[in-house]
Amino acid sequence: MNFEEKYKKEIDALAFSSDYEVRLTEAMKKTEKGKDVMIVMKKRKTVRLIAAVISAILILSLTAYAAVTLLSPQEVADELEMEELNDKWKNSEKFPLSSGNEEYTVSVLGYASDTELNNISSETTEENRVYLVVSIAKTDGTPLKAIDGMPLQISPLVKGYEPFKINLWSFGSGANGMEKDGVLYYLFEMSDLEIFADRTVYIAAYEGFTPMDALTMMEDGTITYKDDYIGFKAIFELPLDKSKANPEAVKELLSQMGY
Amino acid sequence: MCSFAGDEYIEQTVKKYSSSMLKTAFSLLKSTADAEDAVQEAFIKLMTKAPEFENDEHCKAWLLRVTVNISKNMLKAARRKNLPLTEEIPYSEKHDDVLSYVLSLDEKYRAVIHLYYYENYSIKEISEILSLPAATVGTRLSRARKMLEKSLKEDFGDEF
Numbered sequence: 059m060n061f062e063e064k065y066k067k068e069i070d071a072l073a074f075s076s077d078y079e080v081r082l083t084e085a086m087k088k089t090e091k092g093k094d095v096m097i098v099m100k101k102r103k104t105v106r107l108i109a110a111v112i113s114a115i116l117i118l119s120l121t122a123y124a125a126v127t128l129l130s131p132q133e134v135a136d137e138l139e140m141e142e143l144n145d146k147w148k149n150s151e152k153f154p155l156s157s158g159n160e161e162y163t164v165s166v167l168g169y170a171s172d173t174e175l176n177n178i179s180s181e182t183t184e185e186n187r188v189y190l191v192v193s194i195a196k197t198d199g200t201p202l203k204a205i206d207g208m209p210l211q212i213s214p215l216v217k218g219y220e221p222f223k224i225n226l227w228s229f230g231s232g233a234n235g236m237e238k239d240g241v242l243y244y245l246f247e248m249s250d251l252e253i254f255a256d257r258t259v260y261i262a263a264y265e266g267f268t269p270m271d272a273l274t275m276m277e278d279g280t281i282t283y284k285d286d287y288i289g290f291k292a293i294f295e296l297p298l299d300k301s302k303a304n305p306e307a308v309k310e311l312l313s314q315m316g317y
Numbered sequence: 318m319c320s321f322a323g324d325e326y327i328e329q330t331v332k333k334y335s336s337s338m339l340k341t342a343f344s345l346l347k348s349t350a351d352a353e354d355a356v357q358e359a360f361i362k363l364m365t366k367a368p369e370f371e372n373d374e375h376c377k378a379w380l381l382r383v384t385v386n387i388s389k390n391m392l393k394a395a396r397r398k399n400l401p402l403t404e405e406i407p408y409s410e411k412h413d414d415v416l417s418y419v420l421s422l423d424e425k426y427r428a429v430i431h432l433y434y435y436e437n438y439s440i441k442e443i444s445e446i447l448s449l450p451a452a453t454v455g456t457r458l459s460r461a462r463k464m465l466e467k468s469l470k471e472d473f474g475d476e477f
Contacts, residue, residue: 061415061434061465061469062434064414064415065415065416065419065430065434065435066434066435068414068415068416069340069343069344069416069431069435070340072339072340072343072349073349074339074349074352074353075349075353078335078339078353079331079332079335082331082335082356082357082360083327083328083331083332085357086327086331086360086361086364087324087327139389139425140453187452187456230452231450232444232449232450232451232452232453233450234448234449234450234453247450247452247453
């Protein structure tokens with residue numbers, strides 16, 4: 059019997075309350091009809107009131123939006139269950155970087171890098187991954203809500219490479235978001251951005267679907283907003299660890315992308 | 318169908334999904350009593366939020382996600398109070414089998430191992446249930462397997 063079979067067998071052998079399904083069904087039926095129900099859980103000394111639980115779920119917590127104190131990148135990582143990033147934040151003294159207009163303020167709170175095992179494919183390989191924490195807030199302090207979605211797009215860009223060539227998608231990035239005190243926080247995870255550390259690496263905020271909607275590369279390679287772009291603008295130079303630059307890896311990445 | 322409209326639907330929904338939810342909650346909480354509490358709360362959320370689902374798979378994924386979140390919140394609350402959730406002896410201290418090795422892992426690895434090996438979800442599906450990037454799920458699965466490898470290689474040979 060292999061691991062999977064044994065694990066399944068042992069999970070299936072777990073002894074939950076023999077009448078749990080029946081009790082739960084009856085309790086839900088009664089609750090739907092608006093009656094208070096008490097369920098006594100096996101081996102429990104305390105009794106839980108379903109009505110109280112429903113009330114707790116339905117209570118909306120309204121917090122007055124006060125002056126914003128941003129979370130640290132590690133606090134964001136802890137909330138998003140990435141505690142392993144502790145002690146991996148780079149150049150912390152250079153953060154946060156903030157910019158905005160009368161509507162939004164964007165802050166880059168920090169970045170971390172860590173060597174990870176990659177098991178997406180059938181092989182297990184080791185690779186460097188970069189984590190970036192960004193916050194978006196209303197400049198006037200009005201609370202933002204996570205349920206309304208991400209109000210702005212964020213992308214890393216690199217001097218000397220057009221936005222359509224190197225952007226967030228080039229790094230296979232995924233993001234996890236959260237809201238705290240009316241500020242939206244995003245933890246981006248991506249493949250190794252540090253290989254570009256010998257160049258200027260930007261973090262740009264914009265409105266639109268792709269970075270090409272808003273940004274362009276000038277003749278000297280500098281990334282800037284298009285003249286005809288009307289939307290939010292905030293662009294930061296990311297203080298990367300220059301010792302991590304890897305021109306060979308850059309060449310390999312561009313080759314894989316067909317450039 | 319996954320809905321709490323009417324007694325029949327309640328019966329069907331509890332019958333269809335509660336077992337998976339209980340086992341997923343157990344993988345995090347390591348206690349059958351706590352798992353029963355968590356699943357009860359999850360069904361209450363289903364009743365109060367009344368989300369619409371495209372199909373049964375969508376419904377199951379939603380219920381498992383809610384179950385995982387409730388379980389994690391219960392663990393966090395217990396840690397803050399510096400108290401165990403239940404007075405039961407933790408499962409991992411009682412037994413000497415595959416499950417006890419899995420339960421000895423950190424909670425974030427247990428969820429991934431359970432959803433992958435018991436529910437047979439793909440990494441992408443697990444990432445949607447846990448609201449994590451797929452790469453993070455892959456990394457956690459890989460790390461969990463490596464941690465289990467040392468302990469279980471003797472019994473399960475090439476599995477890892």
